[in-house]
Amino acid sequence: MAKAEADVSLLQLESAFKWPDAPDEDKYSVCVHCGFCLEVCPTYQQLGDENQSPRGRVYLIKSASEGLLPLDESVIDPVFQCLDCRACETVCPSGVQVGALIEEARGQVFYAEPAKGMKGAVQKLFLRGIFPHPNRLKMVGKLTRFYQKSGLQAVSRKSGLLKILPKQLREMEAILPEVPATSALDSLPERIPQRGDKKATAALFTGCVMDVVFSDINRATARVATHNGLEVIVPKQQICCGALQVHAGDREQARQMAKHNIDVFLASDADYIVINAAGCGAALKEYPELFRDDPFYHEKAEQFSARVRDISELLVEVGFEPPQAEVKRTITYHDACHLCHAQKVRSQPRQILRSIPGVTLVEMPNSDRCCGSAGIYNITHPDMAGQLLERKMDDVPEGVECIAMGNPGCMMQIMVGVHRRETDLDVLHTIEILDEAYRREGNE
Amino acid sequence: MDKLEMVRELTNILGPNRVLYKEHQLLAYDCDGYVAQKARPKAVVFPVTTEEVSRVVKLLHEHQIPFLPRGAGTGLSGGATPLNGEVIISLAKMDRLLHVDFDNMRAVVQPGHINLQLTKKIAGNGCYYAPDPSSQSACTIGGNLAENAGGSHCLKYGVTTNHIVGAEIVLPNGNIVEVGSYMGDSLGYDLIGLIVGSEGTLGIATAITVKILKKPEAVKTVMAMYDSVEDASNTVSDVISSGIIPAAMEMMDQLAMQAVDKSNYYVGYPTDIAAVLLIEVDGLAAGVEEMAEKIVHMCQKHHVRMVKVAESDAERALWWSSRKMAFGAMGRISPDYLVQDGVIPRTRLAEVLAKIADISRESGLRIANVFHAGDGNLHPLILYDGRIPGQTKLAQETGSAVLKVCADVGGSITGEHGVGVEKLEEMRFLFNDAELQAQLAIRSVFNPQDLCNAGKLVPKPSRCVEVKRAQQLFQAEQAVYDGFQEHTSILSPAYKEAK
Ligand SMILES: Cc1cc2nc3c(=O)[nH]c(=O)nc-3n(C[C@H](O)[C@H](O)[C@H](O)COP(=O)(O)OP(=O)(O)OC[C@H]3O[C@@H](n4cnc5c(N)ncnc54)[C@H](O)[C@@H]3O)c2cc1C
Ligand code: SF4
Ligand code: SF4
Numbered sequence: 001m002a003k004a005e006a007d008v009s010l011l012q013l014e015s016a017f018k019w020p021d022a023p024d025e026d027k028y029s030v031c032v033h034c035g036f037c038l039e040v041c042p043t044y045q046q047l048g049d050e051n052q053s054p055r056g057r058v059y060l061i062k063s064a065s066e067g068l069l070p071l072d073e074s075v076i077d078p079v080f081q082c083l084d085c086r087a088c089e090t091v092c093p094s095g096v097q098v099g100a101l102i103e104e105a106r107g108q109v110f111y112a113e114p115a116k117g118m119k120g121a122v123q124k125l126f127l128r129g130i131f132p133h134p135n136r137l138k139m140v141g142k143l144t145r146f147y148q149k150s151g152l153q154a155v156s157r158k159s160g161l162l163k164i165l166p167k168q169l170r171e172m173e174a175i176l177p178e179v180p181a182t183s184a185l186d187s188l189p190e191r192i193p194q195r196g197d198k199k200a201t202a203a204l205f206t207g208c209v210m211d212v213v214f215s216d217i218n219r220a221t222a223r224v225a226t227h228n229g230l231e232v233i234v235p236k237q238q239i240c241c242g243a244l245q246v247h248a249g250d251r252e253q254a255r256q257m258a259k260h261n262i263d264v265f266l267a268s269d270a271d272y273i274v275i276n277a278a279g280c281g282a283a284l285k286e287y288p289e290l291f292r293d294d295p296f297y298h299e300k301a302e303q304f305s306a307r308v309r310d311i312s313e314l315l316v317e318v319g320f321e322p323p324q325a326e327v328k329r330t331i332t333y334h335d336a337c338h339l340c341h342a343q344k345v346r347s348q349p350r351q352i353l354r355s356i357p358g359v360t361l362v363e364m365p366n367s368d369r370c371c372g373s374a375g376i377y378n379i380t381h382p383d384m385a386g387q388l389l390e391r392k393m394d395d396v397p398e399g400v401e402c403i404a405m406g407n408p409g410c411m412m413q414i415m416v417g418v419h420r421r422e423t424d425l426d427v428l429h430t431i432e433i434l435d436e437a438y439r440r441e442g443n444e
Numbered sequence: 445m446d447k448l449e450m451v452r453e454l455t456n457i458l459g460p461n462r463v464l465y466k467e468h469q470l471l472a473y474d475c476d477g478y479v480a481q482k483a484r485p486k487a488v489v490f491p492v493t494t495e496e497v498s499r500v501v502k503l504l505h506e507h508q509i510p511f512l513p514r515g516a517g518t519g520l521s522g523g524a525t526p527l528n529g530e531v532i533i534s535l536a537k538m539d540r541l542l543h544v545d546f547d548n549m550r551a552v553v554q555p556g557h558i559n560l561q562l563t564k565k566i567a568g569n570g571c572y573y574a575p576d577p578s579s580q581s582a583c584t585i586g587g588n589l590a591e592n593a594g595g596s597h598c599l600k601y602g603v604t605t606n607h608i609v610g611a612e613i614v615l616p617n618g619n620i621v622e623v624g625s626y627m628g629d630s631l632g633y634d635l636i637g638l639i640v641g642s643e644g645t646l647g648i649a650t651a652i653t654v655k656i657l658k659k660p661e662a663v664k665t666v667m668a669m670y671d672s673v674e675d676a677s678n679t680v681s682d683v684i685s686s687g688i689i690p691a692a693m694e695m696m697d698q699l700a701m702q703a704v705d706k707s708n709y710y711v712g713y714p715t716d717i718a719a720v721l722l723i724e725v726d727g728l729a730a731g732v733e734e735m736a737e738k739i740v741h742m743c744q745k746h747h748v749r750m751v752k753v754a755e756s757d758a759e760r761a762l763w764w765s766s767r768k769m770a771f772g773a774m775g776r777i778s779p780d781y782l783v784q785d786g787v788i789p790r791t792r793l794a795e796v797l798a799k800i801a802d803i804s805r806e807s808g809l810r811i812a813n814v815f816h817a818g819d820g821n822l823h824p825l826i827l828y829d830g831r832i833p834g835q836t837k838l839a840q841e842t843g844s845a846v847l848k849v850c851a852d853v854g855g856s857i858t859g860e861h862g863v864g865v866e867k868l869e870e871m872r873f874l875f876n877d878a879e880l881q882a883q884l885a886i887r888s889v890f891n892p893q894d895l896c897n898a899g900k901l902v903p904k905p906s907r908c909v910e911v912k913r914a915q916q917l918f919q920a921e922q923a924v925y926d927g928f929q930e931h932t933s934i935l936s937p938a939y940k941e942a943k
Contacts, residue, residue: 074468094775
């Protein structure tokens with residue numbers, strides 16, 4: 001039999017990706033179709049369908065680029081079912097940037113048909129309407145706090161009013177921690193002096209959701225950093241990082257937000273930009289990718305990204321002081337995808353936890369498998385997110401009292417898991433535990 | 445039966461979520477790890493039980509619709525590529541570990557079970573599954589059975605066929621049979637021996653009984669870097685003739701080293717060495733130490749530039765990932781690659797490598813080399829760019845020329861990756877028409893209508909009249925075929941219970 005030749009270049013078809021900033025050939029052509037990525041992909045593990053695998057998704061994106069596929073459900077569904085968890089990038093020997101390809105493909109979909117229906121409403125409301133605007137975000141925080149404090153929460157829970165919400169939102173409502181009165185961005189001073197000799201200056205990136213729901217973690221981050229000789233500054237003009245916009249394909253909005261942040265932070269004298277949310281950290285480190293086609297901002301983005309560090313990464317880099325006081329806890333650690341796969345930060349949080357006297361760290365099997373949170377994935381794809389959450393909860397080792405991690409999205413998702421299982425596990429940020437140890441030290 | 449009707453029937457058996465049939469859902473199944481040839485399947489189905497596989501196959505058989513089994517699609521010879529518009533029977537969702545019997549050292553898995561996962565699941569009991577293809581983190585045991593997969597540790601422990609003792613098979617007419625024997629040798633013809641390595645042309649394995657082994661007490665891994673391939677090859681021969689049987693003995697050349705060193709599996713090989721050897725010994729703690737020392741000594745005798753014993757498990761693991769990821773890392777240095785799988789007598793290594801270098805120069809295509817040196821199993825990786833008109837064909841021809849060299853020195857055209865569609869023509873380097881006919885005659889016993897993975901493994905002999913006659917005879921008579929009715933159990937009684 002004559003050997004057929006797969007020579008698509010001769011066909012000269014038109015790419016289905018017609019808008020700027022499309023997935024580029026350099027990225028998908030490095031995939032050699034070896035299949036190493038299949039078994040680490042959470043959606044392939046659940047479904048066994050190669051359309052929902054990294055290799056399949058890259059192949060579909062390549063085919064659409066080459067004009068062999070239209071931009072219809074066949075590409076859109078796999079591209080949006082992807083968690084953007086990057087587990088595939090960790091194993092891929094060829095270095096295929098699956099995450100960037102997916103995000104760029106989503107950008108094309110966003111151009112082609114801005115999301116509709118429930119998903120569209122959520123996207124429009126949050127991604128364009130609220131997150132990019134610090135004041136509106138603060139309002140949401142205040143409203144939530146009012147809701148929780150005023151007794152309205154109790155009333156609506158009793159009255160069954162919440163039943164009108166979809167299950168996943170209802171669960172979110174149930175686990176939502178009490179929203180602090182003020183955000184860290186508002187309450188922290190612009191410049192916080194370090195303790196002892198100054199090692200460096202770190203600008204704190206406070207984030208959006210992080211700073212509404214978990215602003216105490218931002219305050220803990222500032223305390224821990226200054227405790228270790230870092231002068232902390234809090235640039236007041238900063239806004240949300242744009243990660244959720246990138247994940248949803250709204251790259252233009254994300255670029256505008258990124259430009260603003262780049263300018264604000266580069267104007268400061270900080271040696272580092274420190275962040276405690278894995279998803280945001282990855283987005284900040286990947287700002288240059290957003291500006292591939294903008295030489296001016298690309299260069300600035302590179303300067304910016306070179307300074308970004310996750311808090312655990314920074315503490316290990318500048319050297320942190322092991323706490324003296326004990327925190328007696330048996331803890332397991334969950335690797336947030338955007339910390340371990342996207343930022344390659346794995347050992348540092350463990351090093352921090354192990355340094356705390358009294359902490360017993362029990363490794364969780366498959367600690368780096370996605371919990372299903374993935375930005376707003378748990379709202380847009382509740383079914384898959386729910387399956388992954390179940391697997392995550394199954395993996396929690398017997399006898400631990402606490403699950404530590406480094407991402408607010410995962411914290412909320414895993415809180416839902418704890419709620420579903422009706423256990424009393426604590427869900428904490430790594431830095432909160434270190435902070436607790438230092439604070440006890442002070443009290444001793 | 446038209447496609448719509450077929451889809452309706454398949455959906456009746458499996459439900460709507462386990463049948464892919466829309467044109468655009470099928471693209472991802474165009475090919476496996478061998479990308480030089482592609483074709484679209486008719487549909488993809490995801491059964492989860494033997495019964496379902498049987499019902500699907502019965503339906504397709506009845507309507508004369510071609511089909512083929514697919515595991516993880518990591519095959520490198522196009523075995524799972526649907527060149528005849530087949531319905532792909534994906535076994536990815538049949539991935540359970542059905543039974544483990546630590547007393548008798550057996551495990552029963554569904555075909556979609558991932559090779560490395562088995563070792564992980566039994567590691568707590570100090571056991572492992574020996575065959576370790578480099579793709580072991582992704583490939584399935586069903587695919588391993590079909591390809592008679594090898595691996596780095598097969599030098600000492602043997603390839604897949606030495607580890608599979610029995611299997612439940614859905615024949616191409618949908619009947620379910622069991623072949624092999626849970627303990628001891630099977631009676632009659634060695635059917636399990638026949639099925640292993642048959643590349644999905646004799647039926648679909650739906651439950652597989654394998655041997656599991658106790659982990660060796662100790663392991664030592666030696667890395668040795670050489671300025672010349674010759675010195676490395678001579679070390680290999682020396683080690684073997686000294687009577688030591690290493691657990692593994694692997695080699696990579698400079699180009700292969702460059703590719704992996706660009707990946708996440710960075711070791712940091714010097715850029716001016718010609719070859720690196722990875723030699724592993726295992727066994728009882730005392731003996732292993734001594735063997736490792738002897739090996740280091742032998743490396744030194746052959747002018748090794750640098751030789752080192754792994755100091756930690758982490759270092760050892762890194763060295764191994766570097767070796768195992770070498771194929772996949774080719775994307776770092778080339779848009780496409782085609783891997784060959786030639787076997788040669790170990791003693792001819794240096795000579796054959798020189799010839800491969802000549803072929804590379806003549807074709808103008810770079811060739812990286814990665815191999816199971818201890819087995820004389822070469823993997824020349826031919827680097828090309830499929831976007832340049834004519835290069836895919838050139839790469840295929842170059843591969844063929846390499847295999848010709850292997851066959852000419854008394855070797856073979858495949859050590860472990862199978863023939864698939866890729867090496868059909870090259871089968872003629874090794875077999876004459878009569879021999880090919882004998883093989884096709886066997887196929888027609890199991891697969892008389894040639895519906896199950898047609899056109900793979902054995903080329904049609906040029907004088908194929910007799911074979912056609914034989915096939916017609918079998919089709920007409922069906923008698924031989926009907927001999928394989930659902931029948932007596934020779935598999936594990938415990939597994940039967942578990943089922
Ligand atoms: C990077 C890389 C490295 C590799 N290294 C090695 C190596 O070191 N050693 C080695 O031997 N191979 C190696 N391979 C080749 C490949 O991984 C093996 O051949 C593997 O056994 C294929 O398994 P699979 O599940 O992917 O099968 P698939 O590719 O899906 O199928 C392979 C063949 O098996 C048939 N088949 C699948 N399942 C069944 C079943 N249940 N019953 C009957 N037939 C079935 C298919 O029809 C097809 O013909 C490598 C591949 C890659 C990509
Ligand atoms: S591991 Fe990388 S190169 Fe291999 S198939 Fe997946 S994405 Fe492609
Ligand atoms: S990013 Fe995660 S979900 Fe998406 S393809 Fe990669 S492994 Fe799968």
